[in-house]
Amino acid sequence: MRAVVQRVARASVAVAGATIAAIERGFLVLVGVAVDDGEHDADGLARKIAGLRVFDDGAGAMNRALADVGGAVLVVSQFTLLGDVRKARRPSFVAAARGEHAERLYERVARGIADTGIAVRTGAFGADMAVELVNDGPVTILLDTKRTF
Numbered sequence: 001m002r003a004v005v006q007r008v009a010r011a012s013v014a015v016a017g018a019t020i021a022a023i024e025r026g027f028l029v030l031v032g033v034a035v036d037d038g039e040h041d042a043d044g045l046a047r048k049i050a051g052l053r054v055f056d057d058g059a060g061a062m063n064r065a066l067a068d069v070g071g072a073v074l075v076v077s078q079f080t081l082l083g084d085v086r087k088a089r090r091p092s093f094v095a096a097a098r099g100e101h102a103e104r105l106y107e108r109v110a111r112g113i114a115d116t117g118i119a120v121r122t123g124a125f126g127a128d129m130a131v132e133l134v135n136d137g138p139v140t141i142l143l144d145t146k147r148t149f
Contacts (some may be wrong), residue, residue, distance in 0.1 A: 001041045001105065002081040004030040007054055007139035011074045013123040014130045021121035026071030027052075028133045031109055032081025033102040034095050034146075041145040042105045046112025048148065049073065054139050062139075066118050075110045076123035076131055077102070 005027050012022035029049055050066060057063035066073065079102065083091030097105070103125045114120040123129050 001034060001037045001045050001109070001143075001145045002032040003045055003049065003109075003143040004078075004081065005049060005052065005141040005143060006030075006133060007136045008074075009134040009136045011131070011133035013074065013076055013121075014132075015124050015127045017130075020124060021074055023072040023074045023119070023121055025069060025136070026066060026119075027073045028131070029073055029075045029109075030078040030081060031075060031106050032078050033097040033105045034082055035097045035101075037097060037105055037145065039105070039108060042108035043112055044149045045143060045145055046109045046115075048143055049109075050113050050116040050118055052141065054141065067116070072119040072121065073110075073113050074121045074123070075106070075113070076129065077106045077125045 008026060008028045010024050011028040012019050014020060053065045054062045055064035055069045079093060079096040082096035083093055084095060085091050106125060110120050110122050
């Protein structure tokens, strides 16, 4: 699984012009599921996101996690994170999981974060979404369960 974690002052997602989810301070997390990903990847990704210490501790160091600052998470599915452009200019998405498999693991990531007591909102899996955010920092962290863990 791959994820782009952005520390945000606020973020929201809309479908067909209607806001379906919004958060204030926390993370916007874009999640892509690969064909060979499993529950272990989803669980590990959820733990890593919930435990990331990228908020200021008052002394100028990134030492605080979501729970320490009362932050929330907006999780949005994004299969294009698995796009491969090594051999062409048009991405190949053969590595991206399809349908039920991807949705099940995406939802498992969201539940895993929520199980730690962090407020979680989600986008609409498979929908054409408009995502807005105010990046705080900016701080952006790339996670890949095949490389990060």
